[in-house]
Amino acid sequence: MSLLVIGSVAFDAIDTPFGSTGKIVGGAASYISLATSLLHDQVGLVAVVGEDFDFNFVETLNQRGVNTDGLQVKKGEKSFFWHGKYHLDMNSRDTITTELNVLGDFDPIIPDSQSAPHFVMLGNLSPQVQLKTIERISQKPKLVVMDTMNFWMDIALDELKEVIAKVDVLTINDEEARQLSGEYSLRKAARIIQAMGPQTLIIKKGEHGALLFGTDDQVFFCPALPLEEVFDPTGAGDTFAGGFVGYLASKGATDFESMKKAVVYGSALASFCVEKFGTERLESVTHDELNARLSQFEKMMTV
Amino acid sequence: MSLLVIGSVAFDAIDTPFGSTGKIVGGAASYISLATSLLHDQVGLVAVVGEDFDFNFVETLNQRGVNTDGLQVKKGEKSFFWHGKYHLDMNSRDTITTELNVLGDFDPIIPDSQSAPHFVMLGNLSPQVQLKTIERISQKPKLVVMDTMNFWMDIALDELKEVIAKVDVLTINDEEARQLSGEYSLRKAARIIQAMGPQTLIIKKGEHGALLFGTDDQVFFCPALPLEEVFDPTGAGDTFAGGFVGYLASKGATDFESMKKAVVYGSALASFCVEKFGTERLESVTHDELNARLSQFEKMMTV
Numbered sequence: 001m002s003l004l005v006i007g008s009v010a011f012d013a014i015d016t017p018f019g020s021t022g023k024i025v026g027g028a029a030s031y032i033s034l035a036t037s038l039l040h041d042q043v044g045l046v047a048v049v050g051e052d053f054d055f056n057f058v059e060t061l062n063q064r065g066v067n068t069d070g071l072q073v074k075k076g077e078k079s080f081f082w083h084g085k086y087h088l089d090m091n092s093r094d095t096i097t098t099e100l101n102v103l104g105d106f107d108p109i110i111p112d113s114q115s116a117p118h119f120v121m122l123g124n125l126s127p128q129v130q131l132k133t134i135e136r137i138s139q140k141p142k143l144v145v146m147d148t149m150n151f152w153m154d155i156a157l158d159e160l161k162e163v164i165a166k167v168d169v170l171t172i173n174d175e176e177a178r179q180l181s182g183e184y185s186l187r188k189a190a191r192i193i194q195a196m197g198p199q200t201l202i203i204k205k206g207e208h209g210a211l212l213f214g215t216d217d218q219v220f221f222c223p224a225l226p227l228e229e230v231f232d233p234t235g236a237g238d239t240f241a242g243g244f245v246g247y248l249a250s251k252g253a254t255d256f257e258s259m260k261k262a263v264v265y266g267s268a269l270a271s272f273c274v275e276k277f278g279t280e281r282l283e284s285v286t287h288d289e290l291n292a293r294l295s296q297f298e299k300m301m302t303v
Numbered sequence: 304m305s306l307l308v309i310g311s312v313a314f315d316a317i318d319t320p321f322g323s324t325g326k327i328v329g330g331a332a333s334y335i336s337l338a339t340s341l342l343h344d345q346v347g348l349v350a351v352v353g354e355d356f357d358f359n360f361v362e363t364l365n366q367r368g369v370n371t372d373g374l375q376v377k378k379g380e381k382s383f384f385w386h387g388k389y390h391l392d393m394n395s396r397d398t399i400t401t402e403l404n405v406l407g408d409f410d411p412i413i414p415d416s417q418s419a420p421h422f423v424m425l426g427n428l429s430p431q432v433q434l435k436t437i438e439r440i441s442q443k444p445k446l447v448v449m450d451t452m453n454f455w456m457d458i459a460l461d462e463l464k465e466v467i468a469k470v471d472v473l474t475i476n477d478e479e480a481r482q483l484s485g486e487y488s489l490r491k492a493a494r495i496i497q498a499m500g501p502q503t504l505i506i507k508k509g510e511h512g513a514l515l516f517g518t519d520d521q522v523f524f525c526p527a528l529p530l531e532e533v534f535d536p537t538g539a540g541d542t543f544a545g546g547f548v549g550y551l552a553s554k555g556a557t558d559f560e561s562m563k564k565a566v567v568y569g570s571a572l573a574s575f576c577v578e579k580f581g582t583e584r585l586e587s588v589t590h591d592e593l594n595a596r597l598s599q600f601e602k603m604m605t606v
Contacts, residue, residue: 089487184392186510187529207489208511211529221603223524226490226514260606300524301604303563 001142002042003249004114005032006133007123007238008103009047009071010080011054014234014277015096017088024278025057026082028123028147031235034282035242035269036121037064038290040250044114046070046133048102050078060283069111074102090230091206108133115139119249122146122167123238127159134166143254145169145245146198147237150176165197168254171241173204186211187219200259202244204237212263214256222263223300225271225293232277236270239282243269264301268293304445305345306552307417308335309436310426310541311406312350312374313383314357317537317580318399320391327581328360329385331426331450334538337585338545338572339424340367341593343553347417349373349436351405353381363586372414377405393533394509411436418442422552425449425470426541430462437469446557448472448548449501450540453479468500471557474544476507489514490522503562505547507540515566517559525566526603528574528596535580539573542585546572567604571596 012026029047036043044067051073058068083097106129116139122130124147134144146167152160153176164170170193174186180196181189190201190213203211207230209223243266244259251258271293275281315329332350339346347370354376361371386400409432419442425433427450437447449470455463456479467473473496477489483499484492493504493516506514510533512526546569547562554561571593578584 185529185531185533187531190529205511208508209524209526219529219603220606221512221526221529223512223526226493226522226524227488228490229488264606298606300522301606303523303567303601303604 001118001249001252002044002114003036003040003119003121003245004044004046004110004117004137005029005036005121005123005242006046006108006130007032007121007125008080009045009049009053010082010103012234012278013081013083014232015085016090016232017086018231021277023081025054026234026278027080028125028235028238030057030279031238031273031282032121032123032242033061033066034064034279035239035266036246036249037061037066038269038285038287039243039246039265041065042249043067043246044070044111044117046108046110048072048074048106050074050102051076053079057279067114070109070114072109077102084234086233090233108136110136118142118252119245120144121241121245122163123241124149127152127156127163130163131159131166134163142252143168143245143248145171145241147171147241148176150179153179161196164193167198169200169202170198171202171204171237171244173206173237177201177203202263204240206233206236210240210263210267212259214259218256220260220263222260222267222297224267225296225300227271227274230274233274234278235282236273239273240266240270242266264294264297268297304421304552304555305347305417306339306343306422306424306548307347307349307413307420307440308332308339308424308426308545309349309411309433310335310424310428311383312348312352312356313385313406315384315537315581316386317535318388319393319535320389321534324580326384328357329537329581330383331428331538331541333360333582334541334576334585335424335426335545336364336369337367337582338542338569339549339552340364340369341572341588341590342546342549342568344368345552346370346549347373347414347420349411349413351375351377351409353377353405354379356382360582370417373412373417375412380405387537389536393536411439413439421445421555422548423447424544424548425466426544427452430455430459430466433466434462434469437466445555446471446548446551448474448544450474450544451479453482456482464499467496470501472503472505473501474505474507474540474547476509476540480504480506505566507543509536509539513543513566513570515562517562521559523563523566525563525570525600527570528599528603530574530577533577536577537581538585539576542576543569543573545569567597567600571600
């Protein structure tokens, strides 16, 4: 079934203890689209870039079957740019530069041919743009999945809650779940956040895995693969979300049992993402590699 | 098969955001024995207390089938005492008081009838005492499991490594695994620690579950149950270890598949431990409750 992805397509510069990149392709929707394209072939992307963007990446997406008719290119403008530096433990990072550029007044235009998607993935973006996207979809989708971050909780909580009320699945990390709910216990936090709207909540815990909370107190836990080395965590959460929604869209499924599988797919894809800088590893993952990693997850989880 | 438990049996005083206890029974071996006694009936305890100890607790252990012939009572002396205060997040704590008392010169005497146990659980204690215990066992056990903590890494690393070299399974938390190995990646840390001696390493991650590393890069992950409230984390790691070794001793098993199940038993018992202060909840857990919780774990882990 058709899947519409919206989010940032941008430039990143990343400093880690292992080295630094120059300007490379980043952005939530870049990672999401790449992840979904491994699992599904009916993916459309809505985003905005400046004319400085690396259009080889757009071609890569097209070759992988992602429809980029909804990607706006702003003449004479620059793409969103983020420069971040990871601490030694790779679990925390500082933002060195954020240049909004084209994202500052992003008006998401959904191509007519994609205006009634079955599945929608709202990648991390301002709640205002996420809301506009929902309003511009002509038919109620089977499932709307939303990712966001603490930044929007700090500066636009009311608008954020307005979007959250309209989605089916919210994916945030543990600190964000605590911030949004005001509860330290993730079980209590889940209940409070579910009462804000989404039937399903996914709490991403990075190296500690992911928790899936459904209705009727259903809980599923998917571990993260213990890796030799986390080379660059950028985009892992986006990749997770992309794998999650890509799997569901490919099956046309929204039931809890399918969501459990989808969380494992998201976790498996995220485990590749962190192995190299930026989108590099994700672009090279083969179906055989993915299947081998899914087997590793199964082994690790089976009593 | 017979299981010998050695460790501290002591008094604790615990301050949490939910309240404070006076002096209550604590100590690694108290939690371990209680946990094992739910799963197994051939458990012997080697420990030392002062004559100030609460001997109702010893009676409780006896009623649960724990043989306390190896529990020394030092006339005119006082039991080990620890007073700790948990921070708001319940994940970190400060030690307010430590009084070694009888633990200062603990000489572990193993009753003759228990000197050839099939399974041995070395609860957290000074490496010197752990080593003496191993030396005083007359026949090589099927499995020796050892728990320890960062404190001994800080002040007695050489002795600690001497014990680690002699055990089959080591249980430590993630920070301790990083400290002991000098590696941040838990996968690399596991390999380094396994090269120190133990074939099997369990890394306890508290609310983030537990990782079991076996030979040939075998990995198993058991989540922690997301709880409404963590009331008092004291003893959760000891309870986990007790459930782990108690399950294996009850089955007479040391293979990796059985260890996976044992980790789930340990996690399930630990999830009870934190629900009330001290050993209170653990003393009241029934087999029906344990089975219900094991089902919850199964649901949470099954794709």
